[in-house]
Amino acid sequence: MRRAAALLRAAAALLLAPCMAFAASPEPMLSRVVAAIEANQLSVALQRVEELIAAHPNFRLGHLIRGDLLLARSRPLETFGNVVKTVPQEKVDDLRAEALVRLRALRDRPDAGRLPRNILQLHPGQRHVLLVDSRRSRLYVFENADGRPQYVADYYVSLGKRGVDKAREGDQKTPIGVYHVTANLPRQKLTDFYGAGAYPINYPNEWDRRLGRNGFGIWVHGTPPDTYSRPPRASDGCIVLANPDLLSVGRFVQVGTTPVIIAPEVEWADAASVRAERDALATALERWRLDWESRDAERYLGHYSPRFSAGAQDFAAWAAHKRAVNAGKSWIRVSLAQVSMLRYPNEANFVVVTFAQEYRSNNLSNTMRKRQYWQKEDGRWRIFYEGSA
């Protein structure tokens, strides 16, 4: 068997879903091309790939497959992408990687009954979440349905040339973590390179800084006009979408609010176990609130990890400060609203909790948005960072 055809056929065998909800994407057409190759209907495949190219003239993968299908009529194929040997092999490898990633995404449709473990709770103002699965080169959009995520769509994305887990400026990696969109940069303000627009995210966040990670300018952005999409590993750390996809995603983005979670791989779990995790943490958060109101400094401080730090303050300094403040109180009332809980990828039992806090007491009242990092230590949820959001 010719290897290229075998490769394409193997890829085609992965396919399950015959039709997709998003007609704008070339992927459904691509899957039909591959299905024809799999059935050894090479002329049907050629006709379909020509339709695909007519619809998306800059979809390079389509041209590569067309090249193979034409060449197969002339001589046996040696591999996928039978380009002359003078062409840098990386370019062909890139397209091959894109093909496999896209076809795999068509096979691995999100199961309606399963939810990403990262999204425990959304607050009512967060209409959507963007969740990136790096291994699959995929960005999922979830809608907020009464605090629970509901799948909306997913898109092919390109990430950093050197993969993920950004740590240093210039390392060409995409960060892993829980971020949010900080701005909306329309096409007019950008060069062509960023395509239809850009949404910067807040890398490095508090956790990154605490770990000494640096770098800046991580954006979710579009694609330059000379290509429909870029290879799976192509950017200097940004998350790159095809322009039509960026425009679709843009409709879901609220600046300052929409979370962007970037995971090495999304962990899916059944809805009941996600709910159980969420409830356990919500209970811990409620105890923290009540213990704060009780003015019992030791019970309140029991919610904080010995590893706690916030800015220059370590646990000892924080505890001393809280004990002193509590001594001056005759009553405290705390109420929390707009609580979101997002599990940090790549870390064990680490959840970013954000909320609007209304604090009232005999001598001081304020309201603020607060962010806490909770981590389960020895079976108990504890706070190890706290600051304004």
Added chain:
Amino acid sequence: MLISHFLRSSLAALAAALVFASAAARADELADASKLLRAGQHQEAMERVNKVLAAKPKDPQARFLKGLIYTEQGNTREAIDMFRKLTEDYPELPEPYNNLAVIYASQGQYDRARAALEQSIRTHPSYATAYENLGDVYAKLASQAYDKALKLDSSNAGAQNKLALVRELVGNATPGRIAAAEQKPAAARPAAPKYAAKPAPVAAVPKPAAATPAVPTPATADKPPAPATPDQEAVISAVKAWADAWSRKDADAYLASYAKDFRTPKGQARSDWEKSRRERLQAPKSISVAVEEPRVSQSGDARASVTFRQEYKSDFLSSRSMKTLVMVKSDGGRWLIQQEQVAN
């Protein structure tokens, strides 16, 4: 009906040469014309052919020969016209389609060439010349598709196509041919050659199953890279000189590496671009630029593109990127940068 009658009668008489039993004089004229054409005496050949056509204006062999003479003379428009009209008048003859395709291909119109050859094969599913030609046309179309896939400069039309022009009408005929043509219903559309050609004399068609082992044959896979040509060496040394100038922060030498018609990024004015490049060279205390694994592909005598990994280090920044420079040879014989692309 008329045409199949013509084919039969021409075939019956064809045993020795291009001879029509009914018109020996005409056949002599055409045989002579053919000989003259082969000898490169186009004008004389044309005169003979015209003489025959004066008596029999519809004669397919004379018209075919006239098409060939036009082709040899480089008179492609007339040649196309001649062969095209033949396909209209005698749609069952594969040769005019084939020759039409050869001309289209020589003009780089591979889609039209493909259509004409497919038509030729549809007419005669076992017509080997058309298959061989079609194989070459597919390869050419494939290479254009690959160029688009990889965004290469597809001006490398320099590679001459080697499609075979058919010199004789019904020249490839064997008694089996008519039979094959009749077995095949005219309307049947051969999807891919492999389906169409049953007793195929087809070398170029992909072999089904069992053909190639899973392991790539070392013959093609491990072929050592061809030695660099003098031009390629000149291109590489121009790129190295450019990188050296950059490393020395020698802005004049650096800018002199660029062609007058260099495409500045985003169509910036040349003077603005030069200014920004000078600043970029002056800002760091030290710069080092290394060019690794340059690969040159040449398209024509005065044009080449070179792709390499660029290792840039300065006291501010170090970066690695894939860069492609499109180089043009100046009148003075120097290779200059005309376009600069960074892969991301």
